Amino acid sequence: MSKLNDSQYLLKEQYQDAEKLNARIRLHVEFSTNKYGWLPWVFDHYNLPEECRILELGCGQGDLWRENIERIPTGWEVTLSDFSPGMLAQARQNLEGQPHPFTFEVIDAQSIPYDDDHFDAVIANHCIYHFPDRSKAFSEIRRTLKAGSYLYATTIGRAHLQGMAELASKFEHPIENLFNTDNNPFTLENGAPQLREWFADIELDRYPDSLDVTEAAPLVDFIISSVRFSLDETRHAEFLTFVERELTASGGVIRIKKDSGIFKARKPALQHES
Numbered sequence: 001m002s003k004l005n006d007s008q009y010l011l012k013e014q015y016q017d018a019e020k021l022n023a024r025i026r027l028h029v030e031f032s033t034n035k036y037g038w039l040p041w042v043f044d045h046y047n048l049p050e051e052c053r054i055l056e057l058g059c060g061q062g063d064l065w066r067e068n069i070e071r072i073p074t075g076w077e078v079t080l081s082d083f084s085p086g087m088l089a090q091a092r093q094n095l096e097g098q099p100h101p102f103t104f105e106v107i108d109a110q111s112i113p114y115d116d117d118h119f120d121a122v123i124a125n126h127c128i129y130h131f132p133d134r135s136k137a138f139s140e141i142r143r144t145l146k147a148g149s150y151l152y153a154t155t156i157g158r159a160h161l162q163g164m165a166e167l168a169s170k171f172e173h174p175i176e177n178l179f180n181t182d183n184n185p186f187t188l189e190n191g192a193p194q195l196r197e198w199f200a201d202i203e204l205d206r207y208p209d210s211l212d213v214t215e216a217a218p219l220v221d222f223i224i225s226s227v228r229f230s231l232d233e234t235r236h237a238e239f240l241t242f243v244e245r246e247l248t249a250s251g252g253v254i255r256i257k258k259d260s261g262i263f264k265a266r267k268p269a270l271q272h273e274s
């Protein structure tokens, strides 16, 4: 087995179980200002036939399907996949007993073990920026999609959660790139030109939202879930006190801008069409 490089190691460590991801999701669920909901909004974009095959890459703990469970047409064959067996186990557990059957499979997005022209849609939410070789992944997604079918991929924009980095930097020495937004290789800003090399008709839709945070602890949990800002117990407690003071100073609410959206990208019907 090949040795993992540093960033692959950090990624595996971060996603080996759902604990850190949960700290993040909790904050979004409790304090988001847009009450429509990110996952129902994402699902709204899947304009697919009643009978179809769908592959989700980097599914995490399967929240997309759990949140939209009542909306899934009976004829949708959905395969949830992730390269982390821990994440996939969590997804399987979360979807057990739900009124729609799902298939679960460990898949690295850079090597999709399916035939050409197999899927009617491929979904990749908030994960393309993790793929070490995005060209390989795009090539695999395009290969396994049927001609004329779509990749639906969500990601973040550069301004996403910038307020958290500012808070962390105000407490410690400046924290470079807390959530990797500066050097993020696949964002709402730099995603389209990359997709255009493999797909046609690229469309981007942004979800208007922010966080109005009124409690320090979940905000602190979110910030320290970043691998770039791990604190020992003492510093953790000090950071909590610091954020509590910041909250009081800002009248009990800290507003943090969010910037997320979805790309839609079509596999060209003909080889030369792009």
Ligand SMILES: C[S@@+](CC[C@H](N)C(=O)[O-])C[C@H]1O[C@@H](n2cnc3c(N)ncnc32)[C@H](O)[C@@H]1O
Pocket: 011, 015, 057, 058, 059, 060, 061, 063, 081, 082, 083, 084, 087, 107, 108, 109, 110, 124, 125, 126, 127, 130, 131, 132
């Ligand atoms: C930020 S989470 C997103 C989870 C879920 N899609 C969501 O939107 O909440 C990124 C996910 O991508 C997975 N991932 C990272 N690199 C991957 C790869 N090369 N192939 C497949 N999955 C990968 C991680 O294990 C993790 O579950």
